[in-house]
Amino acid sequence: MDKVCCLVAALSVQTAAADYSDMFFFGDSLSDSGTYLPFLLSTNPNYAGEGKFTTSPGNVWAENIAERDGFNASPVNQGGNNYAQGGARIQGEGYSFTTAMSLVDQVDTYLGSVNGEADHNALYSLWAGGNDFLWMLEGNVAAADVPAYLGGMVANNMGAITRLEGAGAQYILLPSIPDITNTPTASSLSAEQIAQISTLTKSYNQQLFTQAAASGV
Template sequence: MSKEIPVAIAFSVVSNLLPFKALAGDYDQLFIFGDSLSDNGNLYRITGGTIPLSPPYFQGRFSNGPVWVEVLGSYLNIDANDTSNYAAGGSTSGNTNVLSESLIIPLPSLSSQINDFASTSVTPSSNALFILWAGANDYLIQPIEKRATNTQIVVNNLSNAITTLINKGARNIIVPNLPDLGKTPQERSQGTADSTTAAIKSHNSNLNSALQEIAKNRNVNIIPLDINALFNEVIDQPDRYGLTNINDPCFDQQAATICPNPDEYLFWDNIILQIADTSLLQNTPMQF
């Protein structure tokens, strides 16, 4: 997805998840792969500071603030010099980037990110933490005729990427599932909400099965992160998270206007979650 989850949800994941509290300090390296959900400015640099437009997006992030992996790295006291972020906005789980065609330039995909890492001489520490979060763009690409309909293919792409990381030395890997993208303003406005919701449900089911299979390798610590459950909880209980609007984007891209109270909106734009409330994600299910 060429959109990003902004900062405060990320902060809550970091500051309130007991497993990470217990393990804080154990990780000494951070390697990140995925799309705009984790892109800390890579696509912005590749496109010469043109995508995403900053401001209103925050310093080249597809968000209104630092992305969650940045907050996580800081919480775990992992030095920036020991962090390698390969994520790029628009990346799909396969060999394409949804923005490449419109920009008429080759842009990173998850596959190219993994290949770039695998081709380096870097040997990860046994205490390195890896994050792989991708797949949303496969289901949100426009026009809809280009969207993935076989979710197992997308999950296979993710599984292959994880296997490559393991073969390269990864031992601790966070793999978030996908939120219900059918509930985003974009999908509701174009009448694809139901089909996208069904695709995400299938994707997450297949991903869970794939991760269970990979986790049979006792030398590897697979850490599933249930973003879908959190997202649904926020939709069902917005008051708990200080939200007053869970339907509309704060940033209207067509009108180029920003709402006066972004902290109270769930969505930053038509796809991006607005994460200005640090209570979000405090109860995110994460299994170790």
């Protein structure tokens, strides 16, 4: 049976790792293990960091789970299976980094590299959406259009999931978006705005998991 797992459940099942043939990661800075490192080194040969947004130095979660089970979560442009890029949105140009490849494009790039035949026994992680909310916070979405915007986020994420499934993917890890009202970007928001964003984040997560369940994956 095809499966979509939540993050906590997937990480708690230690014995499941033996069933995976490989691991692939798609998303934003929360999973990016250093995609921009080559660029940083080209602009500053003395750069001593790891090119990560959330932990530098140190592993992101994708590296921890992959290394634990003997897989490679290095960036795909450095020989690994990690397509995630800091600043990526689910669909469309990146947030802050306009060249960041969206989650949808990351998945399509992977499928193109394998001629549309995904590794049936690999674990695929899709984790994005936070930057879509930050983009919305900057006033790029009118208040009246917010419900449709959320619906589009869900539809695009589901589209990536179903394309993976259609290509043969069996195990899909689908973490929920964390509450971005705890981020530095949200520190300047009013209490009313914070409450609204928190509600919208929960609504997005609920819609995504409801549609994932209804789709049969």
